[in-house]
Amino acid sequence: MYWDPSQVETEDGRLIFRYPDRRIRSSIGWEQGRLQGESLLYWPNGVLKRRSFFVEGLREEVELFFTEEGIMTDRGSYRCGVPVGLHERWDRSGRKIEEVVYDHGQLLSVVRWDQDGERIEDVSS
Numbered sequence: 001m002y003w004d005p006s007q008v009e010t011e012d013g014r015l016i017f018r019y020p021d022r023r024i025r026s027s028i029g030w031e032q033g034r035l036q037g038e039s040l041l042y043w044p045n046g047v048l049k050r051r052s053f054f055v056e057g058l059r060e061e062v063e064l065f066f067t068e069e070g071i072m073t074d075r076g077s078y079r080c081g082v083p084v085g086l087h088e089r090w091d092r093s094g095r096k097i098e099e100v101v102y103d104h105g106q107l108l109s110v111v112r113w114d115q116d117g118e119r120i121e122d123v124s125s
Contacts, residue, residue, distance in 0.1 A: 013037075019044055029054060043068045055080075067092055079104070091115075 009016040013036075017025040023046055029037025034057035041050040047070045053061040058081035065074035071094055076087030082105035089098040095117065101108040112121040 057081075076100075 007017060009018070010030075013029065013031055015026075015028045015030045017028075019025050021044075023044065024040075024042055025044075026039070026041045028039045029035060031037070035054035036056065037054065039050075039052045039054060040048060043049045043066075045068055047068055048066050049068075050063070050065050052059055052063045059078035060080070062075060062077050064072060066072050069092075071092060072090060073092070074087070074089050076083055077085045083100075083102040084104060085102060087100040087102065088096060089100075091097050095113075095115070097113055099109075099111045101110075110121065111119065114120045
């Protein structure tokens, strides 16, 4: 991870990056030169954009993505940096558009829906 040192603050084991108006752009858990703990990224309007957790630099637990309006668009789990279980995606209106299932990183199935909520694709390994 590379950044301009003049653009980062440190606070309680976290790296804090700010937008020009001083709002927080990201608040990243950082320990011994790698991602550790909760990582939060924000849209310029201050709304949460992404929430992730890391253990020794690898994604762990549930990762969430949001629109500028705060609508969740993605949710998925990780163990040791590998996708596991159900990963879901929604469009900006909150309608589910995709489900992907992983078993320790191996893709098991993909289901997609069209804008009318009709199932359009079902791919299984």
